[in-house]
Amino acid sequence: MHTKYKSKNLLFFMKKFILDLIVTDNTFLQENFVLLKLTSELPLPEMKPGQFAELRIDGSPTTFLRRPISINFVDRQRNEIWFSIHIIGEGTKWLSLLPIGSKLNVLLPLGNGFSLPETPSDKPLLIGGGIGIAPLLFLGEQLSKQGNKPTFILGARGSNDLLQLEDFSRYGDVYVTTEDASYGEKGFVTQHSILNKVNFDRIYSCGPKPMMIAVAKYAKSKSIFCEVSLDNMMACGVGACLCCVENTKDGHLCVCKEGPVFNINQLLWQI
Amino acid sequence: MADLNVNIGELKFKNPVMTASGTFGYGEEFSDFVDLERIGGIIVKGTTIHKREGNPYPRMAETPSGMLNAVGLQNKGVDYFVKEIYPRIKNINTNIIVNVSGSSIEDYVQTAEIINELVNIPAIELNISCPNVKQGGMTFGVSPVASAKVVKAVRSVYKKTLIVKLTPNVTDVAEIARAVEANGADSVSLINTLLGMAIDVEKQCPVLSTITGGLSGPAVKPIALRMVWQVANAVKIPVIGLGGIMNWKDAVEFLLAGATAIQIGTANFIDPSVTTKVIDGINDYLDRRNYKSVKDIIGALSV
Numbered sequence: 001m002h003t004k005y006k007s008k009n010l011l012f013f014m015k016k017f018i019l020d021l022i023v024t025d026n027t028f029l030q031e032n033f034v035l036l037k038l039t040s041e042l043p044l045p046e047m048k049p050g051q052f053a054e055l056r057i058d059g060s061p062t063t064f065l066r067r068p069i070s071i072n073f074v075d076r077q078r079n080e081i082w083f084s085i086h087i088i089g090e091g092t093k094w095l096s097l098l099p100i101g102s103k104l105n106v107l108l109p110l111g112n113g114f115s116l117p118e119t120p121s122d123k124p125l126l127i128g129g130g131i132g133i134a135p136l137l138f139l140g141e142q143l144s145k146q147g148n149k150p151t152f153i154l155g156a157r158g159s160n161d162l163l164q165l166e167d168f169s170r171y172g173d174v175y176v177t178t179e180d181a182s183y184g185e186k187g188f189v190t191q192h193s194i195l196n197k198v199n200f201d202r203i204y205s206c207g208p209k210p211m212m213i214a215v216a217k218y219a220k221s222k223s224i225f226c227e228v229s230l231d232n233m234m235a236c237g238v239g240a241c242l243c244c245v246e247n248t249k250d251g252h253l254c255v256c257k258e259g260p261v262f263n264i265n266q267l268l269w270q271i
Numbered sequence: 272m273a274d275l276n277v278n279i280g281e282l283k284f285k286n287p288v289m290t291a292s293g294t295f296g297y298g299e300e301f302s303d304f305v306d307l308e309r310i311g312g313i314i315v316k317g318t319t320i321h322k323r324e325g326n327p328y329p330r331m332a333e334t335p336s337g338m339l340n341a342v343g344l345q346n347k348g349v350d351y352f353v354k355e356i357y358p359r360i361k362n363i364n365t366n367i368i369v370n371v372s373g374s375s376i377e378d379y380v381q382t383a384e385i386i387n388e389l390v391n392i393p394a395i396e397l398n399i400s401c402p403n404v405k406q407g408g409m410t411f412g413v414s415p416v417a418s419a420k421v422v423k424a425v426r427s428v429y430k431k432t433l434i435v436k437l438t439p440n441v442t443d444v445a446e447i448a449r450a451v452e453a454n455g456a457d458s459v460s461l462i463n464t465l466l467g468m469a470i471d472v473e474k475q476c477p478v479l480s481t482i483t484g485g486l487s488g489p490a491v492k493p494i495a496l497r498m499v500w501q502v503a504n505a506v507k508i509p510v511i512g513l514g515g516i517m518n519w520k521d522a523v524e525f526l527l528a529g530a531t532a533i534q535i536g537t538a539n540f541i542d543p544s545v546t547t548k549v550i551d552g553i554n555d556y557l558d559r560r561n562y563k564s565v566k567d568i569i570g571a572l573s574v
Contacts, residue, residue, distance in 0.1 A: 065540060232328060238543065239296060240294060
């Protein structure tokens with residue numbers, strides 16, 4: 001519509017939409033996690049794994065800003081977008097209580113997304129921890145669709161924090177670590193024995209920062225291509241307010257616009 | 272359809288709704304959501320003579336009905352603006368206004384001189400009110416003498432419409448407004464953010480890397496409205512009102528209080544298409560009440 005003043009730079013970004021989506025399902029996956037599914041009367045826009053949406057929270061002064069949530073999955077047959085949400089405060093609590101049929105105002109798709117391999121690979125490794133596993137389902141599906149064979153290592157505190165294992169297993173081998181040994185191997189994702197058996201050629205990671213730093217260290221020590229998805233606190237979601245910056249080799253970059261996915265070589269982490 | 276035109280100095284605006292600096296990027300960030308050419312004016316991100324990295328993360332905290340920010344004027348400097356950004360935005364058919372900030376009077380003057388040469392930038396907003404920088408910014412805006420000095424110096428080199436953005440972090444904002452008016456400002460805009468703070472009780476640390484930051488959003492609206500009313504009664508130059516405007520009703524309150532135009536800031540983060548909704552809402556209000564022009568309600572508050 002306003003293409004006449006679209007900048008050259010903006011052409012690298014996909015068109016963003018502001019949509020009133022309709023809740024088709026909102027189910028607890030675990031005690032503090034819900035899977036929110038939304039649909040639209042029109043076909044949902046093009047979206048890439050690793051991108052996110054800003055969900056509008058109505059009804060409370062303490063939940064003033066939108067909540068940035070990564071895209072968990074896009075079901076094109078049902079025209080549904082999924083958000084896997086960890087209930088950690090009033091905003092996410094409000095989202096978990098949205099009834100089926102209600103409307104939710106959403107900005108999407110935001111951010112850059114993961115870079116998929118140009119030629120199919122047997123050995124992409126997707127490492128997630130906690131709610132950080134959410135975007136890896138969409139990534140795994142897209143990788144698999146393009147002829148890759150993804151492997152997942154999913155980490156959680158305990159079995160009560162593990163989500164969507166059956167969905168993940170549809171797209172690749174799934175390995176699990178838990179800190180309390182209630183499921184899979186005991187320990188952290190970077191301690192899983194599969195890492196000693198297979199030589200992976202690219203790593204994608206999302207989860208708590210200490211976990212991603214450990215993953216980045218592993219990838220760097222083996223000289224493996226590695227991208228991580230950050231979740232810095234943000235407001236606008238479109239690169240205007242400059243609140244969510246990460247310090248990088250190119251200075252302060254917006255996680256919402258230049259990220260959330262960064263190559264580890266771009267970051268200033270001590271790895 | 273009422274006449275929504277307003278004038279700030281000699282500059283004509285197609286309607287009284289602008290976007291506040293630092294909340295709308297360079298406009299481009301919002302072009303997927305809103306027809307930029309419907310907006311009365313776009314005030315782009317604070318620009319300084321040299322590149323600034325801004326403050327360390329974290330720079331933002333959500334607060335009741337608002338947010339704190341401590342961005343610290345991150346921008347790539349005026350030369351980058353002129354070379355890279357201006358060519359991309361100069362043909363957007365609205366008033367593109369550059370918010371100019373600095374650490375010293377010389378910084379403000381040099382930046383204003385450079386912007387003065389840009390044909391399609393009809394005005395600057397002089398930011399003497401940023402609370403998030405150690406030098407300059409608000410340190411000018413809290414003193415009538417320092418405000419007067421910087422405005423006088425910029426006025427001597429800047430030939431187009433000069434708007435000066437005021438801070439609410441003062442005892443008597445009208446005194447500052449009068450000092451700015453006396454030294455050649457064509458308009459004042461207010462309020463910039465209120466100095467505030469948030470604490471993480473579990474970590475027992477400030478949420479912001481800079482400890483304090485600027486509060487914006489509906490939480491500040493009553494204070495902003497009061498200050499706009501005070502300043503509109505104290506100066507003859509047009510006042511641009513901002514602070515917590517979320518919808519057309521908020522905007523009309525500012526117009527009634529004496530603002531000739533308004534700016535929308537933090538609301539852009541909640542609804543990126545809010546600007547055009549506010550324009551439509553003001554128009555509907557005027558039509559419903561049989562006003563021919565938005566000018567008829569400016570300062571129309573009966574007390």
